[in-house]
Amino acid sequence: MRITAxxxxxxxxxxxxxxxxxxxxxxxxxxxTRDIAAAAGIANGTLFNYFPSREAIAAALLEEAMAxxxxxxxxxxxxxxxxxxxxxxxxxxxxKSLRKYRKILAPAADAIFSPLAxxxxxxxxxxxxxxxxxxxxxxxxxxxxxxxxxxxxxxxxWTLHLGVFAFWAADGSxxxxxxxxxxxxxxxxxxxxxxxEAQ
Amino acid sequence: xxxxLDELMAAFPPDSDAETEANSAAAQLQQIFADLASRPxxxxxxxxxxxxxxLSTQIALAxxxxxxxxxxxxxxxxxxxxxxxxxxxxxKIFHRLGYLRGALAKLGQAAGDFPQVIPAQIADTxxxxxxxxxxxxxxxxxxxxxxxxxxxxxxxxQAFDKQPFAAASIGQVxxxxxxxxxxxxxxxxxxGIARTIDADFRNLSAVLFPMRLGKSWDSVKEQFEAIRQMLxxxxxxxxxxxxxxxxxxxxxxxxxxxxxxVFGAHCTKRVLTMQYLPGRHLPNFxxxxxxxxxxxxxxxxxxxxxxxxxxxxMNYADPQSGxxxxxxxxxxxxxxxxxxxxxxxxxxxxxxxxYLSDDTIPETVRExxxxxxxxSDADLANEEYLGLMNDAIRWMKEPIRHPGPFDFGDEEHLxxxxxxxxxxxxxxxTRSDPMFVYFHRSVFGLRSLLYRLGARVDFQTLPIExxxxxxxxxx
Numbered sequence: 001m002r003i004t005a006x007x008x009x010x011x012x013x014x015x016x017x018x019x020x021x022x023x024x025x026x027x028x029x030x031x032x033t034r035d036i037a038a039a040a041g042i043a044n045g046t047l048f049n050y051f052p053s054r055e056a057i058a059a060a061l062l063e064e065a066m067a068x069x070x071x072x073x074x075x076x077x078x079x080x081x082x083x084x085x086x087x088x089x090x091x092x093x094x095x096k097s098l099r100k101y102r103k104i105l106a107p108a109a110d111a112i113f114s115p116l117a118x119x120x121x122x123x124x125x126x127x128x129x130x131x132x133x134x135x136x137x138x139x140x141x142x143x144x145x146x147x148x149x150x151x152x153x154x155x156x157x158w159t160l161h162l163g164v165f166a167f168w169a170a171d172g173s174x175x176x177x178x179x180x181x182x183x184x185x186x187x188x189x190x191x192x193x194x195x196x197e198a199q
Numbered sequence: 200x201x202x203x204l205d206e207l208m209a210a211f212p213p214d215s216d217a218e219t220e221a222n223s224a225a226a227q228l229q230q231i232f233a234d235l236a237s238r239p240x241x242x243x244x245x246x247x248x249x250x251x252x253x254l255s256t257q258i259a260l261a262x263x264x265x266x267x268x269x270x271x272x273x274x275x276x277x278x279x280x281x282x283x284x285x286x287x288x289x290x291k292i293f294h295r296l297g298y299l300r301g302a303l304a305k306l307g308q309a310a311g312d313f314p315q316v317i318p319a320q321i322a323d324t325x326x327x328x329x330x331x332x333x334x335x336x337x338x339x340x341x342x343x344x345x346x347x348x349x350x351x352x353x354x355x356x357q358a359f360d361k362q363p364f365a366a367a368s369i370g371q372v373x374x375x376x377x378x379x380x381x382x383x384x385x386x387x388x389x390x391g392i393a394r395t396i397d398a399d400f401r402n403l404s405a406v407l408f409p410m411r412l413g414k415s416w417d418s419v420k421e422q423f424e425a426i427r428q429m430l431x432x433x434x435x436x437x438x439x440x441x442x443x444x445x446x447x448x449x450x451x452x453x454x455x456x457x458x459x460x461v462f463g464a465h466c467t468k469r470v471l472t473m474q475y476l477p478g479r480h481l482p483n484f485x486x487x488x489x490x491x492x493x494x495x496x497x498x499x500x501x502x503x504x505x506x507x508x509x510x511x512x513m514n515y516a517d518p519q520s521g522x523x524x525x526x527x528x529x530x531x532x533x534x535x536x537x538x539x540x541x542x543x544x545x546x547x548x549x550x551x552x553x554y555l556s557d558d559t560i561p562e563t564v565r566e567x568x569x570x571x572x573x574x575s576d577a578d579l580a581n582e583e584y585l586g587l588m589n590d591a592i593r594w595m596k597e598p599i600r601h602p603g604p605f606d607f608g609d610e611e612h613l614x615x616x617x618x619x620x621x622x623x624x625x626x627x628x629t630r631s632d633p634m635f636v637y638f639h640r641s642v643f644g645l646r647s648l649l650y651r652l653g654a655r656v657d658f659q660t661l662p663i664e665x666x667x668x669x670x671x672x673x674x
Contacts, residue, residue, distance in 0.1 A: 078361075080361075081337075082336065085338045085339075088336065088339060089338040092338070092342065177346065177390035178391045181389065181390045181391045184335070
């Protein structure tokens with residue numbers, strides 16, 4: 001029996017939806033792919049046709065949220081932002097879009113983004129990384145920063161971004177205001193470094 | 200290919216400091232102070248951000264460190280080294296990122312104002328910090344307003360200026376127009392400041408207190424606590440709104456002194472919305488070359504503000520030029536009520552005694568010193584101590600006793616005041632009721648303002664209600 005594209009999409013969406021619930025209820029560590037498949041009403045093997053790993057599921061959630069945040073970012077932009085402000089707006093809009101997953105994302109991100117993660121897991125995180133850095137490149141280009149950026153600078157930026165992400169995931173301050181301050185400070189620093197590069 | 204360590208380090212501005220060990224908050228603060236004391240505060244924002252660390256970011260450090268260290272658990276040595284390189288660089292960046300607008304900036308301001316409490320070297324260094332704090336950009340402001348006033352905050356305003364028109368040490372002020380048409384000034388606090396000030400102040404106490412062991416130890420502790428409490432008050436904009444309302448009631452029937460209306464429905468602990476007053480701060484006012492009559496008139500209003508608030512058991516305790524507006528119609532605007540003392544009955548009595556003290560009536564001075572400075576019989580027998588206190592009182596009363604208009608623009612007068620104050624500090628005669636920490640600050644702040652204004656004021660013509668003693672004449 002052939003499965004239609006529509007049915008595939010529906011199954012994929014169902015997997016993501018139940019995965020979120022299970023991550024939330026059981027925690028990242030305890031929710032297995034077997035649990036997710038069972039909750040989605042599909043065979044374990046079928047789940048792997050959609051997502052090769054639990055990390056891939058989390059990465060898909062991240063990617064979907066990021067797609068939404070890209071739209072929001074462009075909507076909120078006025079066109080008069082400085083580079084630091086644009087970077088702030090981009091990263092913070094991204095974090096806001098992930099707010100509903102905040103509690104489950106810290107351990108998931110640890111598994112996905114660790115430089116020591118297994119190749120399959122790294123692959124799941126790589127798409128998110130590439131997407132984020134591409135958007136970053138676009139913003140930088142709009143502010144006259146020549147591309148490509150030196151690998152060193154990109155590496156530092158991504159490391160710091162993950163640090164901010166980790167901080168945000170565990171931020172207990174009201175409205176995650178500590179992250180707001182941290183992000184503002186760190187992105188001013190990077191905007192300065194990027195602009196120095198442009199000179 | 201992963202970059203090498205030296206490439207990573209070279210990508211950022213040079214930093215000669217040794218790695219800071221996270222032994223204790225006090226040790227870290229000491230490190231920061233040593234760092235600040237040994238070199239000038241850099242001018243460029245990038246370098247400044249790199250240089251100035253903040254204790255609050257230690258929270259970030261701890262969390263980030265824990266999270267990232269988890270990565271290394273099963274790594275071999277080479278991988279561990281590579282990953283730790285990244286970690287070290289990231290940690291160093293985090294360490295150097297400070298809440299520039301936070302406790303350090305606020306303490307810098309306080310330190311400059313209270314030389315009797317905070318060592319001069321630290322005060323000098325900190326005092327420079329708050330002048331060049333970077334403004335918050337609109338994207339951040341929008342998030343903060345969304346958090347404080349709700350996602351539909353924009354619906355409250357007809358217009359909202361994206362650029363601030365004034366900076367505050369822990370926030371900034373934007374002009375806006377409410378839906379109802381009123382032009383308002385919206386003061387917005389930098390995120391996280393309230394909690395960081397408290398934490399950083401505790402750490403500062405840990406560093407400072409051991410330096411101050413001596414007979415005035417308890418007094419210094421109390422004075423320090425008074426400063427801490429005032430800073431706590433200053434970061435609570437709801438409390439400031441209440442002080443504005445109280446002050447507005449005091450000056451409700453005064454045509455010459457104006458306190459803005461508070462729009463309570465648009466206020467929170469971090470956002471203060473008040474009527475916008477169009478006027479000039481002192482430097483801009485002086486740039487218009489006002490004539491002497493106008494200077495005198497504003498001088499009289501500055502003094503009236505002081506006395507009337509005292510009568511209402513309050514003190515406008517931060518009389519710096521940014522907190523006053525000189526309006527074109529001749530009115531004086533009072534616009535910042537973060538730093539306002541509210542006297543308890545005991546403090547009000549101490550204030551009354553200080554009003555009544557008279558260096559020509561020794562018993563009034565002794566009474567004041569006994570009751571507000573815990574002076575012992577030995578202290579009162581100490582001629583040097585008594586002499587300095589008499590100098591202080593004489594200086595305070597000088598403009599009042601002067602026949603006719605007193606010239607506050609007389610540099611010699613201000614110099615004499617700073618002289619006795621300096622001698623009191625040098626001799627460590629600083630024991631006093633903690634309320635006098637802010638009281639003296641306001642005395643010098645006001646006299647400095649009047650000096651800059653070059654005002655001449657005849658006290659006999661000021662409509663001051665004698666609340667301190669109906670029998671005795673004005674102070």
